[in-house]
């Protein structure tokens with residue numbers, strides 16, 4: 102099982118008024134744990150006002166840059182993001198898990214592909230890593246980035262993207278879409294929804310899209326991926342990562358726990374982690390394996406608890422669970438028996454889950 106490493110933040114750089122990027126120093130002896138693919142993320146833990154807080158942030162640098170940097174946008178209600186934007190400074194230490202996540206692009210110098218990237222707000226972070234790595238790794242490939250923001254001032258990495266445009270002239274096109282700022286070109290004003298995507302595909306984006314990566318809120322992901330499928334881009338060439346955690350799953354779970362017509366009888370659960378076994382009972386269809394395991398003292402990896410980050414991934418070795426949502430595991434991982442334990446409610450009378458596999 103992956104473990105937290107103590108990493109020093111060696112730079113806190115202000116990117117916009119409400120976003121910073123953090124450069125993490127990885128000691129030579131721990132480098133092997135922090136190799137990453139473009140698009141992956143890190144779970145980070147800090148003690149803030151006496152409370153342990155874990156959040157996941159995507160890496161914005163490319164593997165070939167030789168540094169690990171994440172961007173953190175302040176969410177007014179966000180404990181970690183406010184801490185990172187207001188109090189964190191160079192020299193502070195964070196607990197950081199090795200990179201994870203299957204929202205990745207793998208590049209090969211022989212490829213000649215047109216990648217379409219669609220990002221909203223801080224959804225640019227993993228996409229930035231992909232663009233930087235892809236343009237350098239594949240000299241004959243090109244990227245089109247559709248990047249939604251409220252205004253130019255809110256655009257994270259605006260200057261870096263301008264630099265990329267100059268460096269890879271002809272291979273990188275940026276289409277900024279602003280919701281609260283008028284632009285010279287009407288098409289660039291508004292939100293990235295199905296209609297906007299359709300218009301851009303008709304008038305602005307080359308239609309030879311080989312792969313598409315999308316990162317942002319759920320409605321945008323759904324609208325863009327549906328429009329791309331209508332336009333003939335095969336499903337397996339459309340990759341996405343949800344940037345905001347959905348609240349509906351929690352609400353659904355709360356309602357299900359209260360529904361007396363559903364079987365809530367107790368089931369036996371065994372959790373294996375770090376070579377240890379924890380046995381406990383859990384009400385069927387009610388609580389997640391992750392919450393149940395933590396309530397009996399198991400130290401289980403987790404971050405978003407919303408089915409987005411995959412930090413809580415483990416293998417189901419016996420029994421049956423139902424996952425509320427799964428925004429993180431690929432189909433092949435589910436077929437191989439992997440589950441998101443934060444989303445998995447036991448439904449069979451005995452369930453065994455192994456975090457060490």
Ligand code: FES
Pocket residue numbers: 402403404405406407408409410411412413414429441442443444
């Ligand atoms: S903790 Fe993030 S997917 Fe389970």
